[in-house]
Amino acid sequence: MSKSRRARNRIAQTTAFWLFRFATYAILAAATYIFLDIGIKGSRTLFNTQGPFINVPFFTQGPQTLFVFEYEGKKYTLSDREFRAWKAQHPVEVEATSVAYSAGGVWPCIVGTGLLVVGSMIFALAVGICSAIYLNEYSQNTRSIRLIRIAILNLAGVPSIVFGLFGFGLFVIFFHWNVSLLAGWFTLGLMILPAIITGSEESLRAVPNGLREGSLALGATKWQTIRKNVLPYAIPGILTSSILGIGRVAGETAPIMFTAAYALRDEMPWQVQHWTDFVFQGVMALPYHIYVVSSKIPQNEYTERMQYGAACILLLLVFAIALASIVLRERTRRRLSW
Amino acid sequence: MVVMEKEEIPHPAPPLKLQKPPEPEPRQPDMISVEDVDFSYSAHQVLYDVNLEIPSRAVTAFIGPSGCGKTTLLRCFNRMNDLIDGARITSGSIELDGYNINAPDVDVVDLRRRVGMVFQKSNPVPRSIYENVAYGLRVLGATKKSAINEAVEKSLRAAALWDEVKDRLDSSAYGLSGGQQQRLCIARALAVEPEVVLMDEPCSALDPIATAKVEELIYQLRENFTIVIVTHNMQQAGRCSNYTAFFYLGRLIEFGSTSKIFSNPSERKTEDYITGRFG
Ligand SMILES: Nc1ncnc2c1ncn2[C@@H]1O[C@H](COP(=O)(O)OP(=O)(O)OP(=O)(O)O)[C@@H](O)[C@H]1O
Numbered sequence A: 001m002s003k004s005r006r007a008r009n010r011i012a013q014t015t016a017f018w019l020f021r022f023a024t025y026a027i028l029a030a031a032t033y034i035f036l037d038i039g040i041k042g043s044r045t046l047f048n049t050q051g052p053f054i055n056v057p058f059f060t061q062g063p064q065t066l067f068v069f070e071y072e073g074k075k076y077t078l079s080d081r082e083f084r085a086w087k088a089q090h091p092v093e094v095e096a097t098s099v100a101y102s103a104g105g106v107w108p109c110i111v112g113t114g115l116l117v118v119g120s121m122i123f124a125l126a127v128g129i130c131s132a133i134y135l136n137e138y139s140q141n142t143r144s145i146r147l148i149r150i151a152i153l154n155l156a157g158v159p160s161i162v163f164g165l166f167g168f169g170l171f172v173i174f175f176h177w178n179v180s181l182l183a184g185w186f187t188l189g190l191m192i193l194p195a196i197i198t199g200s201e202e203s204l205r206a207v208p209n210g211l212r213e214g215s216l217a218l219g220a221t222k223w224q225t226i227r228k229n230v231l232p233y234a235i236p237g238i239l240t241s242s243i244l245g246i247g248r249v250a251g252e253t254a255p256i257m258f259t260a261a262y263a264l265r266d267e268m269p270w271q272v273q274h275w276t277d278f279v280f281q282g283v284m285a286l287p288y289h290i291y292v293v294s295s296k297i298p299q300n301e302y303t304e305r306m307q308y309g310a311a312c313i314l315l316l317l318v319f320a321i322a323l324a325s326i327v328l329r330e331r332t333r334r335r336l337s338w
Numbered sequence B: 001m002v003v004m005e006k007e008e009i010p011h012p013a014p015p016l017k018l019q020k021p022p023e024p025e026p027r028q029p030d031m032i033s034v035e036d037v038d039f040s041y042s043a044h045q046v047l048y049d050v051n052l053e054i055p056s057r058a059v060t061a062f063i064g065p066s067g068c069g070k071t072t073l074l075r076c077f078n079r080m081n082d083l084i085d086g087a088r089i090t091s092g093s094i095e096l097d098g099y100n101i102n103a104p105d106v107d108v109v110d111l112r113r114r115v116g117m118v119f120q121k122s123n124p125v126p127r128s129i130y131e132n133v134a135y136g137l138r139v140l141g142a143t144k145k146s147a148i149n150e151a152v153e154k155s156l157r158a159a160a161l162w163d164e165v166k167d168r169l170d171s172s173a174y175g176l177s178g179g180q181q182q183r184l185c186i187a188r189a190l191a192v193e194p195e196v197v198l199m200d201e202p203c204s205a206l207d208p209i210a211t212a213k214v215e216e217l218i219y220q221l222r223e224n225f226t227i228v229i230v231t232h233n234m235q236q237a238g239r240c241s242n243y244t245a246f247f248y249l250g251r252l253i254e255f256g257s258t259s260k261i262f263s264n265p266s267e268r269k270t271e272d273y274i275t276g277r278f279g
């Protein structure tokens, strides 16, 4: 009786162990597959086997149409610009197949995503840190404050497409900002605001109370205490929590597809007539570009290049920004550690 | 003439090189007067009907078993309890130099500048030694470098720390020993020139040598400041205070000159506590 129970226990034990182990390793396998797939296929676009080894046009040009044709038994794949130059030299009629977006590069998308990330993070951090300070340092635990906390919690769970529609309705239509950087900044910023507030509040809470009391007891005002004795020590934690926010802002398509992103735009963001137009222009953005080239154009063997190239760049960009904020955090932490 | 017989009390700390003042000292005018104070944390009443007159330019010690409300009363004097949700004085009043500190028109920031505090757990900020002391001056609006330098040196000297740190003012305060950190906190409190200094078990984390230094310091500070010190160490109260208040279960049981409380207490409970029969 007890022997069989022991055996049963052992079986349950082993099963549980393998189940958990399998689940953990499955995550690793999936992650490896995704990164390898995008990494390998993407680097075919990003790098060359000869020359400067880096596919410079991919980083410096906008998307162009790809022309594929045969001439005197040779197969040509030329971008829009190259094709026109070729035709100037060869005054003949050729039957060329055109594939939209599949030549050129993603430079305007990189710039657009960069602008969207910077603007929306500035907005989200400014508002988020202020409300975290209010909630954690000033407010008492009243009913309305509890209500606000619940609202923030719920806001974190709202799907990004809903934020997109909200931004479209409010900023694009109602404020007449049209499809613009400004509308994108506010939409993306609002989307990550709950995460920023929660993260900032946690970092503020982690600052020992003794530092606050020590400062107040010296006759410092509440604001002096927060500014000099609380905030500096919470900043590293706030930066850490905002790294996740940066990843989301850079990668989300839904919030910007109605508010800030153009499928194709020939001018770069700084080519505006008046500087006030800067914030009222739409931009190209990497995630939206990936969406367009993978689902809005007919697929063939020439389209994959752009899809994987753009995806790979997006990943690299997010890594780079995350790395930068980690470095920044370590710097501040080393300067002010307790 | 020394009334208190020191020999009866075993010394954990090395004997102090300070002369006991001639006793009884003339009692100075009252600095803080506590009248019929009841205090509650939310629904939990902690102080009952406390009446106390704390004389200026003297050291007053609060003693009593753990949880009897010493810290609570101390934190009432600079309104540190304002920071705790639901904590309040339910009746009675506390006056500093004749002014009710809980009156609506009192500026708390100003009050806390006049009533400094040293916490039980030393809490320097993670910056340089110099910045720790200069912080209080800066928040008061001092900007002149030379004036700040002077004040920093003066307060570090007053806290008997100057000689140990004068060559490393720019290194982190966290590199100091626990006793040095506590004296740094005292220096920081003195730098803003308060009238009253509240000390909540300032020596509880210190070794006997550091304790002796802090005690000597407290005793000297009495000449310029009004000092209230909470302690669990009977010898410490005996050595460095002029007056002693004994609390028990939220009530003030007895208050008087230290020599009287320690040699000839009028309450049975006080005697039991001091001789270590309970608590
Ligand atoms: N923030 C608080 N909220 C609620 N109750 C508290 C709080 N702080 C202290 N108390 C309660 O008030 C009573 C008195 O506490 P207090 O800290 O004043 O005691 P104490 O005499 O300083 O004790 P000790 O010698 O251990 O420091 C205790 O019963 C304690 O549980």
Ligand SMILES: [Mg+2]
Pocket (backbone or CB within 6 Å): B070, B071, B072, B200
């Ligand atoms: Mg206490």
